[in-house]
Amino acid sequence: MGNSQLINQVLVLFIIMMVGFYAKKKKFLNNAVDKGLSELLLNITLPFMIVTSFNIKYQAEMVGNAQKILLYSFLIHISLIFISKILFFKYPIGKQQIFRFITIFCNVGFMGYPVLESIYGSIGVFYAAIFNIPFNILVWTVGVMLFTGEKDFKSMRRAVANPALIAVFIGLVLFAFSINLPLPIATSLKLVGSTTTPISMIIVGSMLAEMKFKTAFSDVSVYYATAVRLLIVPMIVYVVLKLLKVDDLLLNICVILQAMPAAVMAPIISEKYGGDSLLASQCVFITTIVSGITIPIVILFL
Numbered sequence: 001m002g003n004s005q006l007i008n009q010v011l012v013l014f015i016i017m018m019v020g021f022y023a024k025k026k027k028f029l030n031n032a033v034d035k036g037l038s039e040l041l042l043n044i045t046l047p048f049m050i051v052t053s054f055n056i057k058y059q060a061e062m063v064g065n066a067q068k069i070l071l072y073s074f075l076i077h078i079s080l081i082f083i084s085k086i087l088f089f090k091y092p093i094g095k096q097q098i099f100r101f102i103t104i105f106c107n108v109g110f111m112g113y114p115v116l117e118s119i120y121g122s123i124g125v126f127y128a129a130i131f132n133i134p135f136n137i138l139v140w141t142v143g144v145m146l147f148t149g150e151k152d153f154k155s156m157r158r159a160v161a162n163p164a165l166i167a168v169f170i171g172l173v174l175f176a177f178s179i180n181l182p183l184p185i186a187t188s189l190k191l192v193g194s195t196t197t198p199i200s201m202i203i204v205g206s207m208l209a210e211m212k213f214k215t216a217f218s219d220v221s222v223y224y225a226t227a228v229r230l231l232i233v234p235m236i237v238y239v240v241l242k243l244l245k246v247d248d249l250l251l252n253i254c255v256i257l258q259a260m261p262a263a264v265m266a267p268i269i270s271e272k273y274g275g276d277s278l279l280a281s282q283c284v285f286i287t288t289i290v291s292g293i294t295i296p297i298v299i300l301f302l
Helices: 003-025 031-053 060-087 093-104 108-120 122-138 142-148 153-160 163-176 183-193 196-210 221-243 248-258 265-272 277-301
Strands: none
Touching: 003 108, 003 196, 031 108, 031 122, 031 163, 031 183, 031 196, 060 093, 060 122, 060 221, 060 248, 093 142, 093 221, 093 265, 093 277, 108 122, 108 196, 108 248, 108 277, 122 163, 122 248, 142 265, 196 277, 221 248, 221 277, 248 277, 265 277
């Protein structure tokens, strides 16, 4: 796929996001509908898309690549735990918690999957699903510890019971044993899963419509955190993986996923564990808007 096609695919996603923005402003959508759509996406359409992405012919090379990208993902997330501490040590503890969280955890679920699907198709989703395993585990362990300083074992159980993670394990079984699902089931999974991309972009757009622009852009320190999330982190990942002579496809997938905006889990977990949820919402808002410019730049660079 050429550069112009890649950029066009990303632009399509942001146009759909603007549809969500418009729908919320016109009150076609409201918070209750947003919540329902989010639950639908996280519990049904995204798991269906993940399972469908594993419905490909078994290849030893893909198994090897999956193992590698799982290792790279763990290394990236664990490294960012320490890197984020260095980058934000001068800030008050409240800001440190939020800025470190959005540096470690990016928006793979709502934006990473759709972007990679638009560029690489089901193969992109396949590798993204493997890459996202450490995210699902660490966001409910390390992510919670950033705010509480201690492990929440109930949250750890929630990580294991995450529908997307369960879908990965189901997909791995189907892939490893070359199990072909009955046509009606396979077709239903594919059709429902294909709605993940438009639903996710509409949800993000609707979320953006909730923010007041004056409030969102008032804190200058958020710009620094945004630059770290969208540019510095992908650059670090690129340089390190390039030095390790990682395969171009896997390198590109890791870098593109790390170029995503702040995880939408940031304000949710922040609110639950006593963090600054308003600041977290600002970070999600600004990084999502700015990523409309930075994601195409990162893709062109790659």
